[in-house]
Amino acid sequence: MAAKILHGIPVSAGISIGRAYLLSQGHYCLAPMQSISQDLVEVETARLNQAFAQALESLQQIRKQIPREQSDHAAILDTHIMVLKDPKLRQATEHYIRDMHLNAEWALEKGVADIESSFQGIEDEYFRARVQELRLLTRRVMNQLLGNNDSIKSITSRVILIAHDLSPADTVELDVSKIMAFATAQGGRTSHVAILARTLEIPAVVGVEDLESSVSDNQFIVVDGFRGQIVIDPDETELTQYTDLKYSFEAYQKEVIRKRDLPAETRDGHRVQLHANIELFEEVSKVLDYSGDGVGLYRTEYSYLYRVELPTEQELIEEYRDLASILHPRRLVIRTLDAGGDKLGHGFEHLEEANPVLGLRAVRFCLRHQDIFKTQLRAILRASQAGNISLMFPMISGLGELREVLSVLDQTKEELAAEGLAFDAEIPVGIMIELPSAVMIADILARYVDFFSIGTNDLIQYSLGIDRTNKYVSHLYQPLHPALLRSIKRVVDAGHKAGIEVSMCGEMASDPYCLPILIGMHVDSLSLNPQSIPWIKRILRKLTMEECADLLTRILRLDSVSESNKLVRETIFKRFPDELQFHSSILEEEEE
C-alpha cells in the first residue's frame, strides 16, 4: 500500500510517475525572527536591499520574455515592478531594521503588514484588494532573503511540480520540457494550471487536499490525471499497475491522434460537428491540431479578469479578428461576457449579494453596464467582417431579457453603420440555454435566434438546485436525471421544429457515456475542450445512429437516475471497454 493517497480534481488526463519538486513560494511563516545588534544594522539593510534588487531583476527578466500579444500580463508586471521600486515600501521595511533592530526577514514582514493595515480603512473594495497582491509580490523578496533561489527556473531534471497555485507570471518562467505533471493545492477545472496542463498534454490534478503538508521534496509519487489522485510512495503492485496504465494510455493516445482527421460521423453516416470550447487565445492552435470543426464557445472573460483595467474596443477587435482569421473558414462562436462585477475587480459597485450565482451576472450585468456591453458588441461586430463569427448570449431567462439584449445589439449595429464602420450584417446570433425557464419556453425563444447552445453545467445545477462544488450535495449532480434528459430533448426538438441548429457546450458533450444519448437526440454539434475532440470522434465513429436512438428510447422510459446510470454504464462499457479506462465520466460512480 502507498504511504498515502490524496484526492483532488483531475483536470488533465494521463499518468505521471516521478519525483516531486516542491515549489517554495516564500511563505512568510518560514521567516526567522531575530533582534539584531547595532553593528549588524548595515549588514541587514544591505541584505534587504540586495533581496529587493534580485527580486526586481527576476521580474524584469520575466517581463522581457512576455510576448507582445500578452499585453495584459505585461501591464500587471509593470505595476509589480513599480511596487518593488516603491520608496514607501523600502522605507517601511528599512525602518524596522534601523530603528527597531529587527533582522531583514522580520522587517520585511512588519513593513508589509504596516502597508496592509494602512489600506484597511479604504471603502472601495478594488483598492483594498490590491494590497493582497503586495504580499504575494513581496514573497519574491522573502525568497531571496531565505536563500530559496529555487525559482521555477532552477529545475534541472524532469519533475512533478507541486505548488500551492501557479499564476501566469509564475509559469512564464517555466521550462515546460522539465515538467512531467502538475499538482496544486488550489484551483479548479478552469484555473491557469489546468488550462496550461491540457495545452501541454501533461497530467494535472488541482485542488488537492493536504497537498503541501503530505508531499515532501524529492518524494516518489504518482499523479493520476484520470481519477484525480496523488499516490505517495506507491508499493510494487501499485507501481506496476500505474506503469501499465501509463503505457497503454500512451499507445491509445497515439492511435487516437493518428485518426484525428477522419470525419466526425457515425458508422451509418450521421455527421456531427465537433467544436472546441476555449478561453485563452493560445488554445486556438489546439483546435487545429485536434482537427476540430471550429470553436463552439469562446469564453471572453479572460481578457477582463486578469487585468486591472477594462480592455479597449481596439484590443478586443484585434483579439477576435486574429482568432477568426486563424480559424477561417471554420466557425468561431463568441460568447459575450459571462461574469459579474465581482470577477472584474475594476472598482465596480460592491453588491451585497447573498447568492451571486443568482445575482447580477452575465447578460444581466451587461444590461446594467451597457458601456461595457456595447464596447464588446462593437468589437465582435467589427471583427465579424471575416464572415465566420457568430455571437452568443449567456444566461437568457426569458423573452423580455432576450428582446432587450437584441435591441442593444441592433442599436450597436446602427451606430456602427452611422460611423461608416463595416461589420457582418448577417452575423448569426444564438443564446445559451442554461436556465430551466429558457428550457420551458425554448419554442418561443427559437423564433428570435439563429441557434441554441445548451450549457449543461449550469442547467444541471439550476434544474436540480445544487452547487456541484459543494461536497455535501455534489452527489446530486446527475446529468442523466430524467428531468435533465427531458429538458435537453425538449430544447433540441423545439430548436429543430423552428429550423435552427442546436449544439451543446457543457461537460456532458465530452462524456463518452452521454454521447450516444445526445447523438440519439440529434444534437447538431458538440463543443468540448479541444483535447477531447479526437477521443470523442473515435467513439462516435464506432457508434451507429440506430443504436443511439434505441438507447435513447430505452432511457427515456426509465423513472430514476440510478436506473439510467446503470443502463448507460452497462451498455456503453460493454461497447468500449478499452477506451473507457482512459475517460473520466461525470456520471456518479455507483457505490459498490
Add this chain to the structure above:
Amino acid sequence: MNTTMTDSISKQVYIRNELGLHARPAAQIAQEAAKFSARIKLKVGTMEADAKSVLDILSLAAGRGKSITLQAEGQDAEKAIGHLERFFLDGFGES
C-alpha cells in the same frame, strides 16, 4: 535668484478615466514622477500621497471625476507638473 529657495507649484486636474487611479495608472504616475528630482505630491481632499510611490497613490482610492491637486517643489517642479498634467489630461492613455 536664490537657488535654495524653491517655489511650490500646484495645479488642479480631474481623473477622467472610468476606473479612477487604479493600479496601472498609479504605477505609470509613479514611473513618470520618478523622472524628476522635484518632490511631487498628489492631494485629494484632506489626503495626500507621494507621487513617486505607487502604494501611496493607490491608498488615495481616487475614483473617476475626483479632483486632484498636483503639487511640486524643487528645481524641475514646473516641468514635472506640466508633464504630469498632460498625463492626467489624456486619461493615462485609456479611453
